[in-house]
Structures are given as C-alpha cells and as structure tokens.
Amino acid sequence: MSQLSEKELSALNDLLNEEELLVKKFQMLATHTSDTSVKNQMNEIADRHQNHFNKLYDHLS
Numbered sequence: 001m002s003q004l005s006e007k008e009l010s011a012l013n014d015l016l017n018e019e020e021l022l023v024k025k026f027q028m029l030a031t032h033t034s035d036t037s038v039k040n041q042m043n044e045i046a047d048r049h050q051n052h053f054n055k056l057y058d059h060l061s
Helices: 006-031 036-058
Strands: none
Touching: 006 036
C-alpha cells in the first residue's frame, strides 16, 4: 500500500474518532432501554459502526 499523506492520516484519524464515538453512543443507548427490539437495533447499529471502524483502521496497516 502507498504511503498516506498527512492530510489523509488526519482525515482517517477524524473518521476513526467519529466511528468510535458512534459505537460507544449506540452501546450506551442499548444498555439504557428495556425494549428488546430497540436494544437489538441499537446493538446492530453499534456493530455496524464497529465494522466501519475496523475497515478504516485496516488502512493504517
């Protein structure tokens, strides 16, 4: 893989931070609901953002 520029690294870092925040938010929302359907949806969304995070992180290696 080619070397990433400073600007690309900065953008990637921003995206990683945003995805990490979304994972935490949706996990928190899942823990604060008693509705099983809503809990499952929040966990699925958190998993989706974790997948996004992992894919972005793979660009660093």
